[in-house]
Amino acid sequence: MQPFSPDRSRAYESLVRAHGDAVLRFLRRRTEPQTAEDVFSETMLVLWRRFDDVPDEPLPWLYVTARNCLRTAERSTRRQWRVVEKITTIDPPADAVDAGPEEDPRADCLRNALARLSTTDAEVLRLWAWEELAPPEIATVLDISVNAATIRLHRAKKKLRQEMDRSHRPTTTKGGDR
């Protein structure tokens, strides 16, 4: 439990105003909406309790905190899914969303390709494209070296392009055309 003080409260509010949206978006990209809301609340409490530990650049730290809180919540959820006979259907998180009628014609191909990537590759791409993180920040979030983050990002982009190419490749049938 952290002691309350007006200064601390004001500084905390500033951080929430500056980064709360990004943290909530981070969670909504990775889980269904209700869980995202719950885990966001938990993350904000952790932020308060560990306020003294928050680094100068707080966003990667907040993403790590949110991810840890999400893991805790998902562990409960996995148990829940195993044990319940009757359960409210939960909308799964979208891996990616339709962009609507103006959608880039390659978007569908990208969604399929993204879904075929490993969890690790997909996550590094999400951090790069959606959270707009650079390799040093990705390294912090994934708890790996900057070099490893750079390599992992490079490989993930390459795999994504390969998967997109593959989905464009025409399929061949045995025996060919008659």
Added chain:
Amino acid sequence: MNDDDLRALLRDADPGRGQQPLDDARIRRIVAAAERDGLGGTGEPAPRRRRRLFAGASIGAAATAAAGLLIAGLVATPAVQAPGPSETSASCAPTSVESLRDSDTAYEATAITVVGDDVTLEVTRVFAGSPGRTLTVPQQHDPANPDGAGLFVAGESYLIASADEYISDCDSGPATDALRQIYARAFPSPTTR
């Protein structure tokens, strides 16, 4: 396709796109919750039940309905230690008479068999509601337990509280004397089976 194209394409597919920003009222609630936490409160308004409860099933006369139970205090420690929830049982406040009185069903049950992943619980004492006599629940594996042992152990007793078919992982757990006393204070007229 260069990196910029790829990034733009990925952004188009971003499920977080279009999220409404946090409004002032929400931010004030977050700050107020934090301040309450600093004063010994319990966090954002009423998260306890929603966050700390998970779905059970038709716990009734059918007797074999599945139910969930996450034993507070035996819950795995977070896979990644820090930063994150600092307490083993996440944000559970200590079980209290008041929190238990949110429950419509409360009982003590003994794990009578553990066969594979199936655990059969026999209800031995009913504090509130009508839980039925027997429940079959899947074993709960603790990922932090190196030998893979489950949470339920045959012959051991558990105290379980639920509301609206949701079992509280905060208020349920191994049947210790201390927890049983709180249950008894919350529900003073238990019936023994």
